[in-house]
Amino acid sequence: MITLGHYIVLSVLLFGIGVFGILTRRNAIGILMSLELIFNAVNINMVAFSKFLTPDLVYGELFAIFIIAVAAAESVLGLAIILAIYRKKQTVNADEMNIMKY
Amino acid sequence: MEVGDLNIILLGYLIPFLPLLAFIIIVSMTKKFRLTSAIISISAIFISFLLSLILLYFRLKDTNAHNFIEYNLPWLSLGNFNLNVGILINNLTAIMLIVVTTVSLLVQIYSIGYMHGDDGFSRFFAFISLFSFSMLGIVVSNNLLQLYIFWELVGLCSYLLIGFWYHKPEASDAAKKAFVVTRFGDFGFLLGILILTYNAGTFNFIEIEHYLKAGNMDAGLLTIVILLLFCGAVGKSGQFPLHVWLPDAMEGPTPVSALIHAATMVAAGVFMVARLFDIFSLSSDALKIIAYIGGFTAIFSATIALTQDDIKRVLAYSTLSQLGYMMLALGVSGYTAGMFHLYTHAFFKALLFLCAGSVIHAMHTNNIWEMGGLHKKMPITSITFLIAAFAISGIFPLSGFWSKDEILVNVYESGNKILYYAAVITAFLTAFYMFRLYFVTFTGNLKDEHAHESPAVMTVPLILLALLSIISGFVGIPGTEKSIYNFLYTGEHPHEVAMNLKIAISSNIVALSGILFAFLIYGLKLIKAETMKKITGPFYVISKNKYFIDEIYLFLIRKIFFAITEFVKWFDRHIVDGAVNLVAFLCRWAGAKLRLTINGNVQSYALIIFSGMILIIAVFAIYNPEALRIFGGR
Numbered sequence: 012m013i014t015l016g017h018y019i020v021l022s023v024l025l026f027g028i029g030v031f032g033i034l035t036r037r038n039a040i041g042i043l044m045s046l047e048l049i050f051n052a053v054n055i056n057m058v059a060f061s062k063f064l065t066p067d068l069v070y071g072e073l074f075a076i077f078i079i080a081v082a083a084a085e086s087v088l089g090l091a092i093i094l095a096i097y098r099k100k101q102t103v104n105a106d107e108m109n110i111m112k113y
Numbered sequence: 114m115e116v117g118d119l120n121i122i123l124l125g126y127l128i129p130f131l132p133l134l135a136f137i138i139i140v141s142m143t144k145k146f147r148l149t150s151a152i153i154s155i156s157a158i159f160i161s162f163l164l165s166l167i168l169l170y171f172r173l174k175d176t177n178a179h180n181f182i183e184y185n186l187p188w189l190s191l192g193n194f195n196l197n198v199g200i201l202i203n204n205l206t207a208i209m210l211i212v213v214t215t216v217s218l219l220v221q222i223y224s225i226g227y228m229h230g231d232d233g234f235s236r237f238f239a240f241i242s243l244f245s246f247s248m249l250g251i252v253v254s255n256n257l258l259q260l261y262i263f264w265e266l267v268g269l270c271s272y273l274l275i276g277f278w279y280h281k282p283e284a285s286d287a288a289k290k291a292f293v294v295t296r297f298g299d300f301g302f303l304l305g306i307l308i309l310t311y312n313a314g315t316f317n318f319i320e321i322e323h324y325l326k327a328g329n330m331d332a333g334l335l336t337i338v339i340l341l342l343f344c345g346a347v348g349k350s351g352q353f354p355l356h357v358w359l360p361d362a363m364e365g366p367t368p369v370s371a372l373i374h375a376a377t378m379v380a381a382g383v384f385m386v387a388r389l390f391d392i393f394s395l396s397s398d399a400l401k402i403i404a405y406i407g408g409f410t411a412i413f414s415a416t417i418a419l420t421q422d423d424i425k426r427v428l429a430y431s432t433l434s435q436l437g438y439m440m441l442a443l444g445v446s447g448y449t450a451g452m453f454h455l456y457t458h459a460f461f462k463a464l465l466f467l468c469a470g471s472v473i474h475a476m477h478t479n480n481i482w483e484m485g486g487l488h489k490k491m492p493i494t495s496i497t498f499l500i501a502a503f504a505i506s507g508i509f510p511l512s513g514f515w516s517k518d519e520i521l522v523n524v525y526e527s528g529n530k531i532l533y534y535a536a537v538i539t540a541f542l543t544a545f546y547m548f549r550l551y552f553v554t555f556t557g558n559l560k561d562e563h564a565h566e567s568p569a570v571m572t573v574p575l576i577l578l579a580l581l582s583i584i585s586g587f588v589g590i591p592g593t594e595k596s597i598y599n600f601l602y603t604g605e606h607p608h609e610v611a612m613n614l615k616i617a618i619s620s621n622i623v624a625l626s627g628i629l630f631a632f633l634i635y636g637l638k639l640i641k642a643e644t645m646k647k648i649t650g651p652f653y654v655i656s657k658n659k660y661f662i663d664e665i666y667l668f669l670i671r672k673i674f675f676a677i678t679e680f681v682k683w684f685d686r687h688i689v690d691g692a693v694n695l696v697a698f699l700c701r702w703a704g705a706k707l708r709l710t711i712n713g714n715v716q717s718y719a720l721i722i723f724s725g726m727i728l729i730i731a732v733f734a735i736y737n738p739e740a741l742r743i744f745g746g747r
Contacts, residue, residue, distance in 0.1 A: 033719055034716055111718075112713030
């Protein structure tokens with residue numbers, strides 16, 4: 012029997028992997044992928060809570076769909092920015108993008 | 114409301130409004146057409162004058178002097194506190210409207226001649242119209258705030274007109290001096306108004322009066338409030354010690370001196386006290402102080418007037434002295450006498466100034482010792498000046514006699530001997546310096562052959578004012594039923610004014626001896642002026658230098674005031690600014706250190722954000738486990 016706890020553990024694991032990826036990956040595209048993992052951790056949470064706590068309502072599922080749509084748009088934007096940076100600096104290495112400072 | 118009342122209300126709004134309209138038209142349209150501007154301004158004040166006459170007629174028809182008509186036009190509403198543009202028409206207003214419009218009308222006609230060929234001709238008439246509007250506004254106001262606004266407006270007009278020839282440094286300095294000195298008084302006035310309104314919850318004269326009569330205010334506080342209100346009058350009416358601005362204000366064009374600094378604006382202080390007399394009379398202590406200040410100003414300025422060389426300055430000190438007389442009358446509860454003197458004084462003092470203007474116009478100098486023998490060349494000016502001089506000296510039966518005599522009777526009946534003798538001595542001095550002026554200027558050897566009589570546009574107002582100086586006193590003959598006293602008096606029972614023959618005759622003798630004295634010295638030259646100078650010695654020097662008041666003020670400002678400001682400046686620069694700079698320095702120092710942590714790497718930023726979040730959760734978990742519920746905990 013799969014309980015709410017299982018889903019939450021899965022979600023926490025995904026979130027953790029995502030955070031780890033964001034903080035450690037050097038490749039900008041990798042960071043973007045890690046971000047997607049965090050989004051999906053949230054989605055799993057949403058759907059799981061919706062199913063177990065309010066089975067009659069579909070708010071959680073609805074939000075998950077919205078998040079997927081927004082995440083797609085966000086990925087497009089992120090990739091576009093990375094592409095622009097690549098054209099300018101010939102690299103997608105996050106360590107070399109350090110102009111956001113004093 | 115009756116139809117008559119409605120008419121009066123309409124008149125009350127129209128009379129001040131017309132000069133304002135003239136001002137707007139001149140400023141916006143006819144600035145380039147000089148004569149048109151003058152005609153617009155004069156027609157406006159002429160219509161106002163006619164309307165004032167109608168209003169006076171309405172008031173005369175009403176046999177009950179207590180009646181008044183009040184009307185409020187809502188202006189601002191702040192919560193349940195309402196500000197109104199109101200008018201309060203009573204007998205006092207009616208008289209004052211006549212005084213202001215008459216003098217303003219005649220002075221404006223005179224100005225066509227006097228200001229002829231001046232570059233600022235249109236500007237002059239615009240300012241005079243604005244002034245007439247403001248002054249009439251003071252007269253009809255029914256609440257303190259409105260009164261104060263118009264009060265400041267006349268101050269502004271005074272400033273603009275004293276500095277009319279602003280290219281002369283003396284004129285612009287005098288304008289600034291007038292503005293700053295009166296500000297001292299106005300500050301007290303504003304404080305008084307605010308304290309009154311804070312307590313009574315209204316600006317309205319009559320409501321405040323009811324509030325105070327119900328005994329709602331502590332007597333000590335009431336005295337202070339009344340003295341604060343009186344501060345305004347001290348500034349505007351040039352009472353000691355704020356009198357220093359008025360003689361300097363003579364730098365303005367002479368018609369301005371006649372209108373603003375003799376007849377109307379400087380009398381606004383007296384008028385204000387008279388208008389609020391029901392409030393002022395609630396504190397006998399305050400009235401006593403007012404009487405002493407008035408009496409002192411009267412004799413003090415008269416002694417200065419004795420030795421001045423500038424024809425307009427003599428008249429300015431004379432104005433101060435007469436205003437002191439009015440204040441003295443108000444201070445001894447001679448409310449009607451004070452107002453009566455204001456009314457007669459407006460005519461003869463305006464006349465004196467306009468005559469002086471006529472002389473200056475002919476001679477191009479203000480120094481009386483460069484004049485002389487002008488009677489032959491300028492007969493009309495000379496004769497009208499003589500009439501005014503007799504009137505101000507209080508010679509029977511000219512207007513000044515009736516009003517001055519009434520003040521003397523009031524002071525005498527108050528039982529204060531010091532003030533009475535001060536008033537009598539002032540009467541002597543007044544007669545002396547006026548006739549010193551007359552003899553030196555108009556008799557003796559002719560010193561300038563080019564002098565000529567002024568054009569008719571200037572002499573006709575002189576003649577009309579001379580006529581008024583003669584007849585305007587007849588409304589105040591004591592003992593008659595329909596005298597100005599009963600008209601103005603608002604007390605309980607009819608105001609009986611008996612003629613005090615002893616005082617009347619003695620005051621005339623005093624005045625005549627003053628004239629005789631002046632005649633002996635300056636007319637016949639039997640007594641040499643030089644000898645008098647030697648006999649009086651130090652007194653002459655003191656009087657000539659105006660008691661060194663200006664020098665004392667300068668000393669106080671330079672040595673004491675500047676020393677204080679020097680300290681304040683140091684405190685501001687080092688302590689206040691230092692504190693501000695310290696904060697700025699700390700911020701910059703902290704920023705310089707902290708910015709090193711910002712290395713530009715996005716991932717390190719993300720790490721900081723995550724660590725921060727975890728830190729917050731940790732803090733919550735330790736101090737407030739309940740709050741963890743927002744993160745989904747139990």
